[in-house]
Amino acid sequence: MGAxxxxxxxxxIVYVVGIAWVGARFGKDQESTQDYFLGGxxxxxxxxxxxxxxxxxxxxxxxxxxxxxxxxGLERLATFINVPLAMAVLIVVLVPIFHRAGxxxxxxxxxxxxxxxxxxxxxxxxxxxxxxxxxxxxxxxALVLSVVTGWDVDLTIVLMAVIAVSYTVLGGISAVIWxxxxxxxxxxxxxxxxxxxxxxxxxxxxxxxxxxxxxxxxFDTIDLSxxxxxxxxxxxxxxxxxVMHVAYFGTDQSQIQRVLTxxxxxxxxxxxxxxxxxxxxxxxxxxxxxxxxxxxxxxxGLTAPENLNELFPRYVVNAFPVGVTGLVIAGVFxxxxxSLDSALNSLSAVTVRDxxxxxxxxxxxxxxxxxxxxxxxxxxxxxxxxxxxFAGNLGPVIxxxxxxxxxxxxxxxxxxxxxxxxxxxxxxxxxxxxxIGMAAVxxxxxxxxxxxxxxxxGLIVSVVVGYAVSLTAPAPSAAQLSDVVIDETAPDMxxxxxxxxxxxxxxxxxxRLTRRRCIxxxxxxxxxxxxxxxxxxxxxx
Amino acid sequence: MDTTAPASRxxxxxxxxxxxxxxxxxxxxxxxxxxxxxxxxxxxxxTGAPLAWLLxxxxxxRAMLMAGALTPHPAEHDGALVLEGGRPPTLPQFERWWLWExxxxxxxxxxxxxxxxxxxxxxxxxxxxxxGRRHAxxxxxxxxxxxxxxxxxxxVLAGLRDRARAETASGPSTRDDDRVPG
Numbered sequence: 001m002g003a004x005x006x007x008x009x010x011x012x013i014v015y016v017v018g019i020a021w022v023g024a025r026f027g028k029d030q031e032s033t034q035d036y037f038l039g040g041x042x043x044x045x046x047x048x049x050x051x052x053x054x055x056x057x058x059x060x061x062x063x064x065x066x067x068x069x070x071x072x073g074l075e076r077l078a079t080f081i082n083v084p085l086a087m088a089v090l091i092v093v094l095v096p097i098f099h100r101a102g103x104x105x106x107x108x109x110x111x112x113x114x115x116x117x118x119x120x121x122x123x124x125x126x127x128x129x130x131x132x133x134x135x136x137x138x139x140x141x142a143l144v145l146s147v148v149t150g151w152d153v154d155l156t157i158v159l160m161a162v163i164a165v166s167y168t169v170l171g172g173i174s175a176v177i178w179x180x181x182x183x184x185x186x187x188x189x190x191x192x193x194x195x196x197x198x199x200x201x202x203x204x205x206x207x208x209x210x211x212x213x214x215x216x217x218x219f220d221t222i223d224l225s226x227x228x229x230x231x232x233x234x235x236x237x238x239x240x241x242x243v244m245h246v247a248y249f250g251t252d253q254s255q256i257q258r259v260l261t262x263x264x265x266x267x268x269x270x271x272x273x274x275x276x277x278x279x280x281x282x283x284x285x286x287x288x289x290x291x292x293x294x295x296x297x298x299x300x301g302l303t304a305p306e307n308l309n310e311l312f313p314r315y316v317v318n319a320f321p322v323g324v325t326g327l328v329i330a331g332v333f334x335x336x337x338x339s340l341d342s343a344l345n346s347l348s349a350v351t352v353r354d355x356x357x358x359x360x361x362x363x364x365x366x367x368x369x370x371x372x373x374x375x376x377x378x379x380x381x382x383x384x385x386x387x388x389x390f391a392g393n394l395g396p397v398i399x400x401x402x403x404x405x406x407x408x409x410x411x412x413x414x415x416x417x418x419x420x421x422x423x424x425x426x427x428x429x430x431x432x433x434x435x436i437g438m439a440a441v442x443x444x445x446x447x448x449x450x451x452x453x454x455x456x457x458g459l460i461v462s463v464v465v466g467y468a469v470s471l472t473a474p475a476p477s478a479a480q481l482s483d484v485v486i487d488e489t490a491p492d493m494x495x496x497x498x499x500x501x502x503x504x505x506x507x508x509x510x511x512r513l514t515r516r517r518c519i520x521x522x523x524x525x526x527x528x529x530x531x532x533x534x535x536x537x538x539x540x541x
Numbered sequence: 542m543d544t545t546a547p548a549s550r551x552x553x554x555x556x557x558x559x560x561x562x563x564x565x566x567x568x569x570x571x572x573x574x575x576x577x578x579x580x581x582x583x584x585x586x587x588t589g590a591p592l593a594w595l596l597x598x599x600x601x602x603r604a605m606l607m608a609g610a611l612t613p614h615p616a617e618h619d620g621a622l623v624l625e626g627g628r629p630p631t632l633p634q635f636e637r638w639w640l641w642e643x644x645x646x647x648x649x650x651x652x653x654x655x656x657x658x659x660x661x662x663x664x665x666x667x668x669x670x671x672x673g674r675r676h677a678x679x680x681x682x683x684x685x686x687x688x689x690x691x692x693x694x695x696x697v698l699a700g701l702r703d704r705a706r707a708e709t710a711s712g713p714s715t716r717d718d719d720r721v722p723g
Contacts, residue, residue, distance in 0.1 A: 100691035102603030104641040261642070266688050349644045366640045373644055488698055489676045496705045497677040500622075501670035504571035507561050 004148045004317050008326030015330035019182065053278055054180035059140045059336035060401060061286050062187055067308030068399065069290015070297075073218025077532065078237030079402065079452065080283045081221075084525040085238075086245035087276030088518035091269045094250045095259055097420055099268060101483040105353050106256055106416075112483050113419040113476070115427035116358070121434055122251075122412055123354040127347060129408045130254055131380055133401045134343045135387025138164060140309070141336035142388065147313040148329055157388045164340040165381035168348075169374050180338055186331030190316065191285055193328075197319050198292045202299055212295035214539035219291075221532040229448040240452030243459045244402065247409035249275070251416050254346035276521045280528050307392060344384075348376040406451050410458020411437030417459075418466045420484050425470040433466025549613035550576065553665035553684040560667040563687050567680045569669025574621040574684070576663040577697060580629040581611060583658035584639055586651065591658060595635055598627025601696055604638040607685075613662055623663070624700030632656050666690070668697065 068076050101109050107126070111119035139153075142160040146153040202208040213219050223233040230236065249255045249272065259268035293311055297304055305311060316328050352373045361368065394400035411434045418425040418433060440461040441454045478485075488497060553574070555563075564572050579598055583591030594611050597604035630638075636654050643650050665684025670677060681690050681697050 096691055100694060102601060102692050104603070104644075352644060353641060366636060366643075369640055369644070370650060482695075488679050488694075492705075493698060493702065494677055496701050497670060497679055499705075500573070500668070500701065501571045501672075501677060504573040504668070504670055505557075506571050507565050507569055507669075 004325060004329070005322050007322045008148075008329070011323050011326030012330040012333070015186075015327060016333065019334050050181045050184040053275070053282060054184050054335055054338050059144070059332045059339065060137055061282065062190070062332055062335070063140045063143065063309050063312060064399070065283060065286030066290040066293055066312040069218075069287035070294045070304065070308055070311055071290070072232070073213060073216070073291055073294075074221045074284070074287050074532070074535075075218075075223065075232045076399075077221050077280070077284060077287060078223070078232040078234055079241050079244075079399075080280055081234075081237055081525070081528060081532070082241040083245050083279045084276045084521040084528070086242050086249060087272045088521040089242070089246050090250045090272055091518050091521075093420065094246075094416065095268055095272070097484060098256065098260060104260060105253055105350055106251060106260070107253070107350070107354050109483055110415065110419060110430070113480055114415075114425075114430040118415065118427050118430045118434070119354060120358075121431060122415060123253075123350050125408045125412060125434070126251075126253055126350060127380075129404055130252060130343060130347055131383045132387050132404045134340065134347065134380065134384040136391045136394065136400045136404070137336065137339050137343060138384050139388040139391035141333055143307075143309055143392070144313045144329060144332050147310050148317055153392065154389060157385060160336075161381050161385040161388070164337060164344065165378055167337055168341045168344040168377050168381075183331055183335045183338060186327060187335055188285075190320075190324075190328035190331060191289060193320065193324065194289060194312070194315060195292060198289075198296045198315075201319075202295065208299060209292050209295045210539075212298060213291045216294070217539075218294065219535050219539035221536055222529070228450060228453055231450040231452065233450070236450040236452040240406075240450065240455045243413060243455040244406060244409055244452065247413035247455065247459075248402075248405055251409070251412045252405075253350050254343050257342075257346050257349070273518075273521065276518075277524055280524075309392070344377050344380055347380040348373045351376040351380070403451055406454045406458075407441060407445070408438065408458075410441060410455040410460075411462040412458075413455075414459045414462030414466060418463055418470075422467055422470075423481055423485065424475055425467055426473050426476050426480075428473040429466040429468070429470030432469040433462035436465045437462030549660070550616045550663040551611065551613055551665055551685060555665075555667065555682075555684050555687045557667075559687060560682055560684075564667060564669035564680055564682055567669060567682075567689060568671040568673075568678065569680050570672060571670045573668050574619075575666045575668050575697070576616075576621055576623045577666055577693060577700065578624070578626045579605075579662055579664050580626075581607075581658075581660055581662045582632075582635050583611070583655040584652050585655055587653050587655075591655060592652060594658075595638060595654070596662070596664065597630050597635070597638065598696060599630045599634070600627040600699065601630075601692070603692065604630075604635065604642075605690075605692065606642060611662070613660075616663055622668070622704075624697060625703060626664075626696050626700060629659070629661070632659070635659075664693075666693070666697065 098106060098109065101112070103109050105123070107119045107123040110122050138160055139157060142156040143153055145151070145156040145160065149156070199205050199209065204211070223230060224235075225233045226235060227233070228236070258271055289312065293315060296302075296315075305314060313329070313332075317325055320328065352369055356372050356376070357364070357369060361372075364372075391400060394403070414437055415430050415434050418430060437458045441458040444454050444457045445451070488494070557572075557574070560572065579596045581594045581596050583594050585592040591611070593606055593608045595604035596607055632654070639652075639654050643652070667682040667684055669680035669682060671680060672678075679694065679698065679701075681694050682688070683690050
């Protein structure tokens with residue numbers, strides 16, 4: 001114990017080569033099966049769930065959340081407690097429209113609805129925001145490598161960028177679900193093992209952890225303060241957090257791409273459902289590790305590293321048995337690659353589809369576009385690398401990603417909601433809404449108001465301004481509304497449907513009725529909230 | 542490729558008994574089988590067998606990707622509603638659709654559209670009718686997988702409208718079918 005040994009290095013190399021082999025082997029077999037195309041229809045649901053989690057969380061959670069938990073206990077769970085509600089909103093409101101519109105990039109919907117300028121502006125915001133966030137995602141494994149090897153973090157950032165871009169340009173090795181599953185198992189194994197080791201090193205075991213957490217207010221998750229300057233109040237999490245997560249999972253191409261490329265609405269919704277159920281428990285686990293690390297550091301009289309992102313990697317290297325350290329660090333790498341691959345690919349796809357093929361070379365052949373997409377990947381790799389050098393100054397990596405998104409997400413979501421819900425809004429209103437919505441976010445960010453509320457401010461301002469400005473220009477045409485207006489409501493269509501319906505066979509009353517799968521998500525939200533309230537109640541006597 | 546050849550049908554794999562509870566789940570109270578004419582082209586390695594098929598019509602915004610073999614059989618009159626899905630998309634249109642699919646999933650980069658395979662097919666559907674609160678609603682269910690296919694809804698509605706107009710123009714006609722095959 002105590003260092004990253006030669007054995008660990010060997011395990012790391014074997015693991016990475018092994019994952020590459022599994023990816024190549026399964027990928028090859030899948031070419032003749034439906035799974036290759038349909039994202040695993042024959043693969044069990046739990047495996048798909050872990051794969052979704054691998055893309056959504058991965059290394060950022062592993063590194064960022066323990067640092068977060070160490071600093072503030074479970075209070076920051078307020079940021080994530082809303083995820084089940086956000087997923088329910090997405091499943092009901094946005095996913096069916098996106099899927100029915102038959103779009104490859106969600107920004108296409110904005111062009112059909114509002115015109116080319118709105119599409120380009122929204123796509124540009126995505127590129128800027130996701131490019132910056134990818135810098136943070138790149139920084140996370142680079143930091144681990146730096147901690148493990150003792151090399152300078154700037155050097156490891158460059159090294160990781162080269163690996164990540166090469167990996168993406170070559171098509172990715174973990175494009176199959178099973179490699180994501182292995183990575184999630186390794187990360188969770190690392191999390192559980194670290195809990196066991198920490199508890200066994202404390203004289204009072206779990207009792208010490210809970211006593212320390214309770215004494216230091218680390219289980220105070222639910223803060224009912226109405227003060228908008230309280231960063232992690234329940235209301236900030238509910239009002240701002242829901243907006244942030246609906247926007248993150250629904251209007252960020254890197255996240256919604258999985259839904260858009262799924263063969264049916266139900267399959268697209270399934271991946272969101274899985275995230276809706278698993279993201280909160282996963283975040284709770286890693287925040288709790290942060291609480292345990294705080295108890296561990298206090299009991300052993302240790303001094304925490306200045307950069308809290310280093311906290312958990314340092315613990316893994318110092319405390320884990322030889323070989324297991326290498327395995328867990330390799331899991332962090334592989335998971336980071338999964339996220340980086342997905343982010344760089346979506347950045348490249350939006351660059352080519354929404355800009356290059358739209359404005360620069362509309363009629364080039366496919367070879368040209370594929371080449372362009374590889375160059376775009378390299379460009380975004382460089383962009384992310386440049387930002388990764390600054391990512392260490394942004395605090396816990398997980399919050400850094402969300403804060404960057406908060407500059408843009410509210411206004412973007414407002415524009416999508418205008419497109420879908422208001423049939424009077426038009427391109428002039430949409431563009432004004434985005435710009436003034438972001439200006440309002442900037443103004444709020446200069447105050448002490450919680451950054452979580454920025455998302456809500458951006459949403460409200462962009463919707464109100466967008467609608468008001470729309471009234472100064474003509475209403476959109478029927479063609480512009482075709483993606484968001486169901487043409488079955490037209491009087492002649494209603495008559496046709498009623499005519500057909502009258503002659504069609506009746507569905508038997510004995511047919512099983514299972515309604516509204518997302519009611520489960522809402523119930524899950526309240527169950528999670530109640531569990532946290534109970535923990536908080538216990539901690540405060 | 543011969544775009545004038547008669548359409549063949551994909552085998553309906555979801556019977557009425559299986560479709561009924563699924564449609565009910567979406568709020569439908571009545572239902573009927575239907576066929577929607579579409580155009581299919583294979584994707585695969587340049588010299589290899591087809592690995593998947595793109596199904597589309599010129600008025601659809603995007604092609605549907607259907608994995609595996611296409612095993613059509615000659616169209617026979619089974620009394621189900623037959624709807625016109627649209628005209629054949631051009632080959633460059635299919636190629637462009639496939640390009641965007643591939644950009645989203647890089648592992649498919651090596652696969653190409655196989656132009657010689659273009660053919661007309663009739664796609665099996667189950668149409669569910671829900672009275673709704675304010676408007677009657679149509680639910681379109683795949684007769685292959687049983688999944689709701691919202692992307693095909695505009696094409697089905699257009700097909701229903703064209704059919705109603707044709708019937709009006711040619712005078713009252715009897716329905717194709719008054720019963721649902723099991």
